[in-house]
Amino acid sequence: MASSSDVGNGGAETLALGFGTSVAMWFLGYLCRMPNANVPAWFLATGLLGCMLGGGFLAGRLSNRGWRAGLAAGLLAAAINLLVLGSLLGGARPNHVVPSAVWWLPGSLLLGAVVGAAGGALGSATRGQGAKSPSWSAVFAAVAAAATLLQLLVGGVVTGNAAGLAVVDWPNSFGYNMFLYPLSRMTGGVYYEHAHRLFGTLVGLTTLALAVHLLRVERRPLVRRLALLAVLVVIVQGILGGLRVTGTFTFSSSPEAMTPSITFAITHGVLGPAFFGLMIALAVLTSPTWTGGRAPTNSSHAPADRTLSVMLVGIVLVQLLLGAIQRHLSRGLLVHITFAVVVLAMTLLNGSRLWGLYRAQPLLERLGKALIVVGGVQVVLGFLAFFTVVARVEGAARPGWEVLLTTAHQAGGSVLLACTVMAALWTRRLLVASR
Structure with missing residues (x-):
């Protein structure tokens, strides 16, 4: 390497x-x-x-x-x-x-x-x-990934409080330039939604700066292409978030001119975790462990575990889509719960194999444990979120603990996706098929 x-x-x-x-x-x-x-x-x-x-x-x-x-x-x-x-x-x-x-x-x-x-x-x-100083490119990529995760939490609070349409226009905020909207007017749902927009700007700026930096210092074509892809995705994600409110491109501040789109909301809700997975990939690829000289392990199990890890990424993305549909449309709950069984089974299988088969690669062992723990916690959070939503009287205000649990469950899905992305990458870096 x-x-x-x-x-x-x-x-x-x-x-x-x-x-x-x-x-x-x-x-x-x-x-x-x-x-x-x-x-x-x-x-x-x-x-x-x-x-x-x-x-x-x-x-x-x-x-x-x-x-x-x-x-x-x-x-x-x-x-x-x-x-x-x-x-x-x-x-x-x-x-x-x-x-x-x-x-x-x-x-x-x-x-x-x-x-x-x-x-x-x-x-x-x-x-x-x-x-010695750390690899600053790797640190910067980790900062960008952390900022993205925090933005997902902020976005989850918006959805949990049903505040996605609290600010009626975009890219302005009630006719104000988004960056000049007075703090004194940010109350209730307006605060949640407007803060989400501002944090999205920070993530976009961080992504752009990271991409420019990587294009300057990186020789690897894959990393350079992923950096450019990250910029494209974060731009599309921002536009989707705005069109979720307006339905079309407009500078109008009139609620009557808006046609909010649930389709854009669902797409926005799935692309966010996918973008987080992309930022995790950049953090992995720029890490000293990846770029260092650690020798891979020869194993007859390598092809199976590489394939299983990639499959798990796709399965988790499908589950995130089902979850977004449930959150925004209150439909497909049974499908979401049923598919969670598939996700958990595949996660436990992948995690247990990485944990048990590759003692010579401690990083894979730790990833296997992380998959098992995160997968289990995510299922528990899912059931807790389900029971809190069901227990709430229809039309009643959403209590804080319900928002906390639903947001934690949503963020947990993103963390699980991050673990699967890391597993898919590290099985390719640290495992070689025996001949």
């Missing part, structure tokens, strides 16, 4: 930690600003600054550039955060900003740079002599 195909850092250190810091800050902000959260502003501000300081600390500790690495990561994170800062600077009228924005914009960039540099200095002081 060829060694790592990175032909230089290509700025991945700053990209990985800058975007990683922003992802952490955005998700913390999302949780703290949720309706009925009642989190004090000082607590949120402290947490956000802590994320920025932590990102700088990691930059200083993991790189050999000290405080400069922290400064670069903090500055990039602050620049990305301008996408949500607009919600604090939006004026009373659509697409206007408050006069103080002229100070807020440079001030936020300066604050990010200073806090990041401080964290970098602290991290550099704890860096050991001769410590």
